[in-house]
Amino acid sequence: MAPTEFGEVLAAAQEGAQWAVAVLWHDLHPRLLRFLRGLDPAAAEDVEADTWLAAARDIGKFSGEDQQFRAWMFTIARNRLIDWRRRELRRCSVTVPPDMFVDHPAEDDPAGTALDVLRADAAVAQVRALLPRDQAEVILLRVLGGLDVAEVAEIVGKRPGTVRVLQHRGLRRLAEHLAEPAPERRGVTT
Amino acid sequence: MTARDGFSPDMDPLALDARTAERLVAGSLVALDAPPEYRAVAQTLQDLRQPPESAELESGPVAVERITAAIVVARRDRPEPRHRRSRARVGKLAALAAAAMALALPSGLAVAGALPESAQGVASSVLGKVGISIPTGDKEPAVSVPSTTAGPPPTAASPQPQPQPAANGADTPAPGPEAPPANGPAGSHGGSGGGAPLSTANAGGVGHEPDGPPGQTNTHSHRP
Numbered sequence: 105m106a107p108t109e110f111g112e113v114l115a116a117a118q119e120g121a122q123w124a125v126a127v128l129w130h131d132l133h134p135r136l137l138r139f140l141r142g143l144d145p146a147a148a149e150d151v152e153a154d155t156w157l158a159a160a161r162d163i164g165k166f167s168g169e170d171q172q173f174r175a176w177m178f179t180i181a182r183n184r185l186i187d188w189r190r191r192e193l194r195r196c197s198v199t200v201p202p203d204m205f206v207d208h209p210a211e212d213d214p215a216g217t218a219l220d221v222l223r224a225d226a227a228v229a230q231v232r233a234l235l236p237r238d239q240a241e242v243i244l245l246r247v248l249g250g251l252d253v254a255e256v257a258e259i260v261g262k263r264p265g266t267v268r269v270l271q272h273r274g275l276r277r278l279a280e281h282l283a284e285p286a287p288e289r290r291g292v293t294t
Numbered sequence: 295m296t297a298r299d300g301f302s303p304d305m306d307p308l309a310l311d312a313r314t315a316e317r318l319v320a321g322s323l324v325a326l327d328a329p330p331e332y333r334a335v336a337q338t339l340q341d342l343r344q345p346p347e348s349a350e351l352e353s354g355p356v357a358v359e360r361i362t363a364a365i366v367v368a369r370r371d372r373p374e375p376r377h378r379r380s381r382a383r384v385g386k387l388a389a390l391a392a393a394a395m396a397l398a399l400p401s402g403l404a405v406a407g408a409l410p411e412s413a414q415g416v417a418s419s420v421l422g423k424v425g426i427s428i429p430t431g432d433k434e435p436a437v438s439v440p441s442t443t444a445g446p447p448p449t450a451a452s453p454q455p456q457p458q459p460a461a462n463g464a465d466t467p468a469p470g471p472e473a474p475p476a477n478g479p480a481g482s483h484g485g486s487g488g489g490a491p492l493s494t495a496n497a498g499g500v501g502h503e504p505d506g507p508p509g510q511t512n513t514h515s516h517r518p
Contacts, residue, residue, distance in 0.1 A: 117365065118369075120362055120365045120369055122358060125358050125365065126354070130346070130354065133350070134350045134351070157360070157364050159361075160361045160362075160365045160368060161364065163365060164365070164368060223341045223344055224344040224347070226341065227342045228342065231338070246319040246320075247321070247342050247343060271315060272315055275319070275332070276308050278334075278335045278338065279308050280308060282334035282335055283331050
């Protein structure tokens with residue numbers, strides 16, 4: 105979004121214009137949801153809804169550009185996720201794996217719907233499955249939020265150098281697990 | 295040494311320089327241009343950035359409506375604290391103004407010699423200590439009862455014969471019609487600005503109050 109355009113959209117959203125809220129939501133909702141799914145798929149939907157409501161309460165006080173707004177939203181999302189986890193710990197709920205529901209098919213066709221977002225979701229699932237939480241968080245914030253190292257460092261409360269190290273380790277770890285076997289390399293022994 | 299890339303076996307094939315890492319996460323390095331070991335990583339990160347699919351946006355209208363409603367409610371609720379704050383600010387300002395008036399009024403009266411005798415004496419002695427000379431309270435009896443106090447001649451120690459308050463108005467050049475010719479061009483501002491507090495206090499009647507109605511008529515009658 106161009107800076108002037110974003111400024112107009114933000115101002116209108118702060119006034120409660122629905123079209124402006126829709127613009128912001130369409131831009132950020134998929135990123136926030138993927139980010140949250142990459143950290144905690146069970147909480148993602150609820151936390152994302154909470155994130156928007158929290159942002160709605162304080163959007164009147166926000167001033168800044170597109171990039172800062174994104175950083176602000178991801179900060180709220182991360183804080184909400186931490187709150188959600190604390191609440192869940194107090195509630196002592198048991199997370200049920202999705203396999204439990206194989207024998208209880210839904211009436212609609214979730215598989216067909218899921219195919220639409222398979223690539224993005226598969227990528228999120230890979231990041232979540234292969235990386236420790238802190239590395240996944242840094243990489244997701246950088247990729248989905250489009251944030252730089254300093255902004256990510258501020259969000260996660262770490263130094264920029266630490267963020268760079270986490271990012272580097274995360275990329276390397278992904279490469280270790282995702283790299284296709286290279287027969288020409290592995291196979292050549294003589 | 296491998297046959298494919300010519301690197302020695304002790305070299306790390308997954309070595310990643312900072313610039314390439316930055317390009318990977320920033321999305322400026324597509325999978326085909328990435329180092330072979332990082333092609334899959336580049337593809338995965340590219341998939342993360344896929345534009346939203348229709349399924350992801352299904353909840354849009356409901357969500358947008360709910361968020362907008364929350365913004366409107368927050369906007370409606372927000373002005374209230376501001377009102378409270380402004381009311382509190384107005385209260386503070388009123389208290390400050392009252393305090394300033396409470397300090398300024400007696401001081402003005404004291405400067406004009408319009409306080410009751412005892413209070414004027416106290417004010418004179420207190421302000422005299424800080425270098426401000428104001429009339430003492432002795433004048434009032436002299437004016438109000440000229441026959442009884444006129445006997446003893448004024449001494450050097452107490453040089454406040456009662457005609458002085460009447461002349462007091464003449465000391466300040468500001469009052470009324472005399473000021474403009476005396477002050478010249480600056481008189482318009484100086485007369486109403488610089489000399490205003492004292493002169494207007496005297497001309498406005500504050501200085502005349504102790505004199506009573508006769509004195510007031512006298513000063514006004516003398517001045518033109």
